[in-house]
Amino acid sequence: MDYNNILVNQNDGITTITINRPTKLNALNKETIAELHSAFAKANEDTTTKVIIITGTGEKAFVAGADISEFADFSVDQGAELARKGQEDLFDFVENLNTPVIAAVNGFALGGGLELAMAAHFRIASDNARMGLPEVSLGVIPGYGGTQRLPQLVGKGRAMEMIMTAGMIDANTALSYGLVNHVVTQEELIPLAEKIAGKIMRNSSVAIAEGIKAINAGFKNGVDGFKAEIDAFGTCFGTEDFKEGTTAFLEKRKANFPGK
Template sequence: MTYENIIFETEGKIALVTINRPQSLNALNAKTISELSAVLDEISTDSNIRVAIITGSGEKSFVAGADIKEFSDFGKEAAEQLARNGQNILFDKIENLNKPVIAAVNGFALGGGLELAMSCHIRYASDNARLGLPEVTLGLIPGYGGTQRLPKLVGKGLANELIFSAKMIPAQRAKEIGLVNEVFSQEDLVSKAKELAATIANNSPMAISKAIEAVNLSETERGFETEIKSFGELFEMDDKKEGVTAFMEKRKPVF
């Protein structure tokens, strides 16, 4: 499939998705959201791909937010549909994808950009990254999951501070509060994300898929039961047989 606003590349078992609207600091418009949703479907069904990385083009911005001019004149119903549709086709889809998604945050990650990063399973950031949810300065609140995912990552108090103040924080502060996993130079960011992706890609894809599901339910009543059932189900799958056999034979497993 050909995309207009994203670049989709594969390197072995790793997919690299680059949001490519540098003239708009990679802001998320409807077309970009639709294309990201479509590429996630490709990644999900391609058995050769084990891990995905999402980043932005250029050195200034991961995603500077949603494209405000697209919805500036919306009414209540249209705005609700915008938020619901974005959650359904992109943000929730990333979080619940059957393969890990790493955000390589290379610069500004504001509003919808930070919400995109937070929907990913792991976040690496460049040392020039700036992260924030500025929606209240527009008389709005985050609409793509920001009020739900941020408290889970950094705690309710810090989430309130960031959302209410609309302030941007630097990458190092984001690491300190658990919003990003690691911080690297701009030059090393994507290569470090690829290193992690390669490590993940060597592990059991079925086990990782089950782990994603269980972790996503960790704050619900279904979390423990999902873990228990998944643990049992994996015992009847080929990946478990290969992993245990390799361990007993003192060799690396081949999944």
């Protein structure tokens, strides 16, 4: 499928989705969000895709925020609908995919850009990355899950400070906060993402999907994460991957997971 705002490349089990609006610093508009939803859905449904990497084109920005010109004149109801639809179509959607999603954050990840990175299952960053949620400087708050995911990742106090000050943190601060897992040079960013993806792909994709589900359950209101883990653990026992994994272990050989 041809896209106007993103590039999609599939190679050796990895689908790389690159937001490609360099003149707008890869800012998210409605069309880009729709295209991202489509690309993530297709990659998740593709049984040959084992890991998804999301990144931005160029050296300046992962995603520098949302396209403010699209909603500057919205009403209260329109603003609420913008947030609801965006969360449903992209941010919550990405978080709950069965396929692992790695955000490779190159340059600025601000507003909706940081929210997209936080929706991924984990993040790595280039050493020139800058991250923040500057929405209060525009008279609004983060609306794509930022007020929920940021405190989960960095703690309530740090999230409060970042959101209230509308300031940016650098890559090493993000690393110390636990917001990103690794910091490398710009040149090393995608190779590192692919290296980590390679390690993930050695394991059972079915078990990984159940692990994502169980981990996410622990962060949802009204959901017993321990019960979700028990159910997911039990589900694994009925899979071909479990049979292959345990048999390979007992036979002292490398497992060849069928992904079923």
